Amino acid sequence: MKANKRTVWFLTLLSLVAVISIYYLKKEAPMELDGMAIFGEPDKLTVTKQGDSDSAKQTVYADSMKFEEMRMEVQNERSNLKDQLTTKILSADSTAEEKNAAYDEIDELIKRDSAETLMEMQIRNLGYPEAFVRKDSGKVTITVISDDGGHSSKMAAEITQFVMTSWEDARTVQVVFME
Structure with missing residues (x-):
């Protein structure tokens, strides 16, 4: 006791x-967001802090929501494919070779998903506020928001070089800048 x-x-x-x-x-x-007031349209928000003058207003773009939508679409596609492959694995009609191929494909989907997530984090570490990476059979498509609002061939070359050195099976890299 x-x-x-x-x-x-x-x-x-x-x-x-x-x-x-x-x-x-x-x-x-x-917290940084204490006392903030947010006004405006859903895609373009004006942020002001209490006590700030009108000249200190700052515009914020909600492009990260577009990236979340793209991620959800990819996740739904891959989830449906995983469900089909799992059904194939659990089917009594499938042969052992078909089940092994389906299991290998599920494993490849998981690896590709984690590699894309890791690459998004690494691109953010390069100084870009948001990035979306999608890889399909050697073709890598990267959608990026740039800090300065513009984009240049130098920025695209930097991202392309980084991806080509990081992924050995990336044959082509396409960089798309969001505005």
Whole structure:
């Protein structure tokens, strides 16, 4: 019984310390979005902070929503394909060779998905705020939002060179800039 009381007291004190430390961390470093007001159209938003003058307004584009839609479309396609392949694997009519081929194809889809996600993160680390990568049989299509609003052949060459050195089976690379 004493061990249970000690455990309860220890957990109570530990949770109290955690709550107090979170409170002080939030107090010292408030969130950046505190007191923001957002007005405007869904694709083009105007962001102002409380106390700012009208000249300090900043325009924000919601292009990342378009990228999320593209990711969802690809995810739905691949999910449907995985379901078909899983049905083929579980079918009693399929031979062992067909089941192995279906399993290998599922494995390839998973590898391609993780490689695309990793490449998106690496392109973001190059300094681009958002990127969408899609790879189909050696052809890599990259859609990017650039910080400065424009795009150049130098930026496209930088991304293409990075992809070609990172992916050994990438034969062609197409870079598309979102405006």
